[in-house]
Amino acid sequence: MNTDTAQRLARRHADLLVRRGMAITPNGVECIDIACRSGMIVALGDLERIWSAETVLNASGLHILPGVIDSQVHFREPGLTHKEDLEAGTRGAVLGGVTAVFEMPNTQPLTLSALDLKAKLEAAQGRAWCDHAFYIGGSAVNAEMLGELELLPGCAGVKVFMGSSFGDLLADDEEVLRNILRHGRRRLAVHAEDEARLRERKPLVEESGDVVQHPVWRDELSALLATQRIVRLAAETGRRLHVLHVSTADEMAFLAGHKQRVTVEVTPHHLTLQAPECYERLGSLAQMNPPVRDRHHQDGLWQAIRNGIVDVIGSDHAPHTLEEKTRSYPQSPSGMTGVQTLLPVMLDHVRAGRLTLQRLVDLTSAGPARIFGLESKGRIALGFDADLSLVDLEAHRVIANDWIASRSGWTPYDGLAVYGWPIHTIIRGNIVLRDEALVGTPIGQPLRFLEPPLAQPA
Missing domain, CATH: 2.30.40.10 (Urease, subunit C, domain 1)
Known part of the structure; x- marks a missing residue:
């Protein structure tokens, strides 16, 4: 031979x-x-x-790159599929280089129970182009069950809306929040805006009707107050937190002192768009919660990336139709597409020297896998x-x-x-x-998670 x-x-x-x-x-x-x-x-x-x-x-x-993981998307199914659904959302993900997503619970019906989660997993079977997991919403109605719900196969964890939500999904009462935090061991994801302050300040924009005022209504203090509050409660209960779409320099300065318990997400739109120019150019297409803010806050986010305060970049993909977005402000809904553009927009920031490619990988692949305990994801390794x-x-x-x-068919980055x-x-x-x-047909499967560690007291 x-x-x-x-x-x-x-x-x-x-x-x-x-x-x-x-x-x-x-x-x-x-x-x-x-x-x-x-x-x-x-x-x-x-x-x-x-x-x-x-x-x-x-x-x-x-x-x-290790497959990009977008740990915050809203694919609107069930109930709101005229603006997005699981097939179109995950198709956009793979077109944009994203291999896995965590989908949020503010659908209709809300994702609050094992049956709600099961329905989403079944809807994704054979239709999702990428791997996926679904958040359970943390609420007064299911707080005592969250420790069991968060461990169900295909569950990304628990998501809490302290503001900018409605009905059973809004959790702005301190005792409700404390009860949610006490039930479960996985890292809890939080939308931190102070609902009382938002209600108090809403007449400012109802009178003006000017979307440029969006970051004035939902000001930096509304974000900071909520973030400080949930971090304090998490310390009391020994729970780990993941604060979503942090938008202010003030929050970053505060969170820098709490990294032993808290991880931090930023979004491409907060890093890329800038007030007031984006509102003047795009109108309500730039309207998100929390808002795109001015250069001072954007500079604070980039500094937080350089300082290692930020752990994850997620898109907060949250589509609405163009018809819905053209409603008079503030009746126009907040949200924009983002899963498909996450990687191209961030690669352009790499080209501009704002971060290295290896740092981007940590924020979009290794970071999400590490902090959420994903099994066998996030690294190019044997x-x-x-x-x-x-x-x-x-x-x-x-x-x-x-x-x-x-399905909404637009992006704020058009052009x-x-x-x-x-x-x-x-x-x-x-x-x-x-x-x-x-290529081919959808092959997405539910993501697998490692057993979470025991909660640690403050």
Whole structure:
């Protein structure tokens, strides 16, 4: 038997071999091959002579990121599917290089029970393009059950709305919040705005009818008061927190002293859009809760990223139709698309030197996996799920409404030129986006979570 024949017989076989990309691994940036088999990464390195594969993907000239995890999306199903649904939302995710999402509970009906969660998981089966988990809403009506509900398969954890919600999902009473915090061990995600202050200040915008006043109504103090309150209650009850879409420099300064218990999310729109210009240009298309604020606060968010205060970037993808958004302010709803544009917008910030590619990976892949306890996600490493987001850092594109998969069909970044673009998306070793085009059918599965640690007292 000659040498070439012996080498061929000795070769190992993979389902997919990703060749010669610049991979962001725990060791840094490495030009390597990645072998994927049965949904997992099984080999890394110079694999051409050792491995063969049914499918070979040439990644030369591309950077390979661990699959991007968007830990805050609102896909509106059930009940509000005229503006978004699970199929369109997850399709937009993979088009944007996102391999997994956490979906929020403010649907109709609200996600408050095991049956509500089961219905969402069933609705996603065979329709979701990416892997997924669903939050249970924390409420007065289910507080005592949250310790059991948060451990159900496919549950991302518990989400609490301290403001900017309605009905059973609004939890602004201190005893209700304390009761929610006492029941459960997983990290609790919080929308922190002070509901009493928002109600008190709403006449300001009802009189003016001017969307430029949105950050005046929902001012920085409304955010800071709520954040301080929930952090205090979490310390009393020994609960870990994840404060969503932090929008103010004031909150960042406060949260810097509480990192032993609290993790922090920021969004691309708070890092990219700026008041008052965005409201003057986009009107209510720039309207979000909490609001896009002025340069002082945006600079504070970027400083918090540099200082390591921020743990996660999530999109807060929350679509409404253009017809709904054209209602007179403040009757116009708050929310915008974001899951599909998260990676292109943040890659453009990398190009501009505002953060490194490795820091972006920590904020969008390793960070979410670490703080939420995701099993086998968030790293390019042996034994991890073969979730990969392959991007061209030199690709110059213009984001446009006609690229957006969301049922709402628009983006506040319409017309924005960016450098950096998702080219291929791979989920558990399956190519779902190849050369910027969808491949196959939806293969998304529920995410798996590790057993949470015991709660620690203050």
